[in-house]
């Protein structure tokens with residue numbers, strides 16, 4: 001019989017998230033009248049910006065006419081979107097990125113999962129703990145051993161620089177799940193580390209639209225030298241509510257190099273371009289027009305209003321929890337709040353207490369890695385009404 005890929009058996013099954021989903025389902029079945037509020041999911045709830053919907057309608061109408069219909073587009077993305085990204089997300093903040101360095105895709109999850117393919121199986125990999133599980137699992141699937149960089153209260157929930165050299169490092173700011181952001185200084189230290197060790201940083205800034213504190217970098221390329229050591233990922237999912245529309249992009253600068261088997265320095269841009277054009281046939285024209293509209297004046301205003309709404313929820317959760325005597329982190333420049341469990345209580349025990357005593361769903365931090373134990377993740381993506389109701393219920397809990 002054909003042999004399965006042995007590396008898939010090295011993955012630890014994510015029992016915790018499966019168990020949580022089962023537990024919530026069982027609770028709802030046993031308590032059909034219960035008004036269960038989820039502060040657990042990482043999905044958006046507000047409608048997507050009207051400017052993007054209008055652009056989708058217009059693009060759909062173009063498909064009705066043989067003169068304007070579109071078939072296969074360029075795999076890397078239509079020039080109109082590549083230009084809009086470069087102008088608005090980079091040139092506007094003083095960063096020079098070429099359209100040729102941008103690759104449009106149908107999601108940052110695929111990008112962050114696929115990028116490891118252009119590196120040798122032997123490279124050493126480090127990911128933060130707690131972690132967005134895709135960084136870890138896609139490297140395990142490829143047969144790599146993954147090391148963890150603790151992100152704890154002591155390190156401000158961002159990983160401290162390791163004392164050994166790793167080849168490939170994943171960083172996420174604003175962070176899922178902790179809601180922490182990396183300062184310019186922290187990021188500069190990582191860029192210096194990567195350049196010194198000839199490492200590559202995969203910088204995931206899928207939540208950059210939630211940064212509110214002046215001076216917090218939106219892009220790793222704000223740090224001099226980052227174009228020689230970093231790949232950056234962005235997504236329209238949380239920026240513009242595109243979780244169901246699907247559009248993201250990745251920047252692989254021409255100046256970022258790796259060694260070929262013959263010892264020659266080759267641009268990773270060339271390898272990723274080869275990979276992307278071989279395995280991907282482009283994002284739908286209609287979707288790319290919607291993404292382009294996110295950068296219009298109207299689109300920008302609507303994105304700001306949408307993210308402001310979620311960030312006000314985040315503020316209410318963070319301050320509401322503090323008033324009630326909890327210790328909570330994040331929620332200032334990110335839609336996630338990282339709530340410390342009361343002394344001695346496990347993540348799963350607090351999840352269970354919230355569910356059974358307050359009918360609130362949260363996500364146990366231990367599901368994101370060992371350093372997530374002792375925390376639960378709350379999200380600000382529910383409605384204002386439900387967020388306030390959830391806080392009231394948490395306030396009424398016996399502790």
Ligand code: PLP
Pocket residue numbers: 042106107108109110112132172176204206234235236237243247248
């Ligand atoms: N990166 C992080 C840190 C995320 O939390 C998510 C989604 O939750 C993604 C990437 C994936 O985003 P997309 O919807 O573009 O696949």
